[in-house]
Amino acid sequence: MxxxxxxxxxxxxxxxxxxxxxxxxxxxxxxxxxxxxxxxxxxxxxxxxxxxxxxxxxxxxxxxxxxxxxxxxxxxxxxxxxxxxxxxxxxxxxxxxxxxxxxxxxxxxxxxxxxxxxxxxxxxxxxxxxxxxxxxxxxxxxxxxxxxxxxxxxxxxxxxxxxxxxxxxxxxxxxxxxxxxxxxxxxxxxxxxxxxxxxxxxxxxxxxxPARDLVVDALKTRKSFEGADPHGRILLFDGAVGWKGHIFDLEKAMNITDDERPLYVLYPDEAGKWRVQAVPVSNESFESRKALPEAWRGLRDEQLSNVSGIPECVFVHQSGFIGAHATKKGALALATKALQL
Structure with missing residues (x-):
């Protein structure tokens, strides 16, 4: 004023x-x-x-x-x-x-x-x-x-x-x-x-x-946690966080290049299992930057574990935008393998 x-x-x-x-x-x-x-x-x-x-x-x-x-x-x-x-x-x-x-x-x-x-x-x-x-x-x-x-x-x-x-x-x-x-x-x-x-x-x-602060921290540490992708394409949260409303603006503000933009976000769900969610192309989009592999989509439990080669899988949605694993380590393994496929 x-x-x-x-x-x-x-x-x-x-x-x-x-x-x-x-x-x-x-x-x-x-x-x-x-x-x-x-x-x-x-x-x-x-x-x-x-x-x-x-x-x-x-x-x-x-x-x-x-x-x-x-x-x-x-x-x-x-x-x-x-x-x-x-x-x-x-x-x-x-x-x-x-x-x-x-x-x-x-x-x-x-x-x-x-x-x-x-x-x-x-x-x-x-x-x-x-x-x-x-x-x-x-x-x-x-x-x-x-x-x-x-x-x-x-x-x-x-x-x-x-x-x-x-x-x-x-x-x-x-x-x-x-x-x-x-x-x-x-x-x-x-x-x-x-x-x-x-x-x-x-x-x-x-x-x-408060969610914005957590997303800033996750973006800053995305290359340094144990098992992290060296290009920072995996974000890790220790709890549920409303990240989608922040990530796109913060990528611009932090000058994150296209080849180092996050593709997957890991976080625990309410049941104590771990989710792997693909980052959408925009805040309002249903299209993912890199959906989970097509061969995994719509599979659950043992069938998914056999196809992915990672034990204790829970599911991957048929659209490939999200999946789940019983453990944090397993969810990270899913995201890491998905980056390679």
């Missing part, structure tokens, strides 16, 4: 958050809840209006007013010529939710986590929460299709996303239109959006970030 914006917000301790009246959407519902997380706006009055005189009185204005002027805390996205994105690496045009998150996200996280704004975790979480939560709201509000080149009818409809659920909280078309009722409905929608958002922040804070 710029000094000018911080001073303006702090000088008006209660403040007024202005957004548009009438039907509400996920972007304005979330934007208002996010702003209320800031200490300077935690007790702010919420005004829903399209009256220019009332808009002008707002400490901060979102999703109305036809202005995007960060210096005066005006954050609308409907005006002609608006094409702001989260950063140079993103293409999705921002809605009011994205604008608030772009400009105030790290301050909002700092307030939620009760940490100083210099905390190095904030930048990571700022981007993650945009990618995982806010960007979809921006896209839906701006009418950006998830698959712009797809001309076929979808096999099914999904109306359970946050934008849809917020939309259903508006009055039905044949219900009386009452601004007091709409304000009450908006408050409920905003609270729902905020609750889901900060639940996801907490999940990232207490699960995603």
């Amino acid at each position: 710029s000094v000018a914006k911080r001073l303006k917000l702090e000088s008006d301790a209660n403040g007024i958050i202005v957004t548009h009246s009438g039907t509400f959407h996920a972007d304005d519902a979330l934007a208002v809840n996010l702003l209320q997380k800031l200490p300077s706006l935690s007790k702010a009055e919420i005004v829903r209006t399209r009256d220019p005189a009332k808009i002008a009185q707002g400490t901060i204005v979102v999703d109305v007013g036809a202005e995007y002027v960060p210096e005066t805390n005006r954050y609308d996205h409907h005006q002609r010529g608006f094409n702001e994105t989260f950063d140079a690496d993103h293409k999705t045009k921002l809605s009011s939710a994205g604008l608030v998150w772009k400009h105030f996200g790290q301050d909002i996280l700092a307030a939620h986590m009760n940490v100083d704004t210099s905390d190095e975790r904030l930048a990571l979480l700022h981007k993650k929460m945009y990618d995982d939560f806010v960007e979809a709201i921006d896209a839906i509000d701006n009418g950006i299709a998830l698959y712009p080149n797809c001309k076929e009818e979808p096999n099914y409809k999904s109306r359970t996303d946050l934008s849809s659920r917020v939309g259903y909280m508006n009055p039905r078309w044949n219900q009386p239109f009452d601004e007091d009722d709409l304000l009450a409905r908006f408050r409920r929608a905003s609270a729902m959006a905020g609750t889901e958002f900060f639940d996801r922040v907490d999940d990232a804070l207490y699960a995603w970030l």
Whole structure:
């Protein structure tokens, strides 16, 4: 947050958050809840209006007013010529939710986590929460299709996303239109959006970030544990770790070359046996960089042990993306042999 914006917000301790009246959407519902997380706006009055005189009185204005002027805390996205994105690496045009998150996200996280704004975790979480939560709201509000080149009818409809659920909280078309009722409905929608958002922040804070640290350690030590592949193509974890959401970004950050990228991940399962999982080609892909050998796929127990030449095997999935062995040593032997085939 710029000094000018911080001073303006702090000088008006209660403040007024202005957004548009009438039907509400996920972007304005979330934007208002996010702003209320800031200490300077935690007790702010919420005004829903399209009256220019009332808009002008707002400490901060979102999703109305036809202005995007960060210096005066005006954050609308409907005006002609608006094409702001989260950063140079993103293409999705921002809605009011994205604008608030772009400009105030790290301050909002700092307030939620009760940490100083210099905390190095904030930048990571700022981007993650945009990618995982806010960007979809921006896209839906701006009418950006998830698959712009797809001309076929979808096999099914999904109306359970946050934008849809917020939309259903508006009055039905044949219900009386009452601004007091709409304000009450908006408050409920905003609270729902905020609750889901900060639940996801907490999940990232207490699960995603700790997993990232473990993946960093595993990448650093992947050539040095007993029996390791000299090229570092096998990752080893001593417990279950959510590694998939980190490995691709960390490979880039750590400048890992293609010939030394991990191909298999070893970890114990809940039954005390050991898994060998093939790394996918991307976080969302079902295709593996190097699936377990075709001759092993769909086999179990003694049959798999005989074919692989490694005793005490448990199974290999028919797609080859994962397998299991009774022991850590055996799982490592499976992964090591798979690298050679």
